[in-house]
Amino acid sequence: MRQLTRSESVVRTAPSRGGRPVRAPRATPQVRRTKPVRTAPVADPAAASAASAARPGRAPRAPFMLLVIGLLCGGLVSLLLLNTVLAQDSYKVNELRSANDQLRQKKEELKNANMRLEMPGALSDSSAKQGQGPDWDEANVITDRSAGSRAASDGQTPAGQERVPGTGR
Template sequence: MRVPRAMPQGRRGPARPVPVSGPAAPAAARRARAPRAPFVLLVVGLLCGGLVSLLLLNAVLAKDSFRANGLRKEISGLRIEKEAKKSANTRLEMPDAVAKSNEYQGLGPDWDTARVITPDKPASRAASDGQTPAGQERVPGTGQ
């Protein structure tokens, strides 16, 4: 309940009511304060949403990490396999292995077309083209 205040003598205008203390005052003070429940629910909701989004992000990154580790292992295995094949190929290209392979297939050296390479002269003709060491004759079919 409000009671009009007395006006000073020199002042003109409408009288303003003055609040009276009583049982109506605490209810008015409670109504003036904003309710806390919606704000608390908003903050809790934002925190929960942030936590869920962080968990989802962590799960996605973990999945990609597992995939990357699997690809690294696969690449490592392929590198080892490549080195093993390269080593086996190098062994098969060695002269001894080539000679054994040719012998197994029934091939042998062709002494008639063998060329002698000397550092001062280029290899331009076969060593067996009509030349024999002094005092020796050619044996037909052997290339010597």
């Protein structure tokens, strides 16, 4: 087997992948290197703890996390309040619809009762209760006979019937 040089091992083509370059895995994993920490003698130990806690290159995470959590909680509470208000409105809508249905039924009942009271049988019963009755002595037919007019039924037979001679009908 032939030994590959470093440049050959880093980039080579694989025939099964259509000729794309492939990176060969390294034998040792890469370790993250950090800068050595320099310690300088400090006269005041309180100042040293404050200086190490400040870290000038990095912003503190706690206030940002509290802000994000506060915003999420505020959004959740406002969503719950909105949902509650909408639920109350839907209850009101249902109550108003049921009230409208009851009023519509009441209107139909009153309309039917009024129609029953206007029927001829009910009218004659109510007039009898009030002491009124039909006047059988004369028929009050309103006609204008002065200009030679006649009632619509004078001299006519009902439709579909013939006049019988000698009977007057």
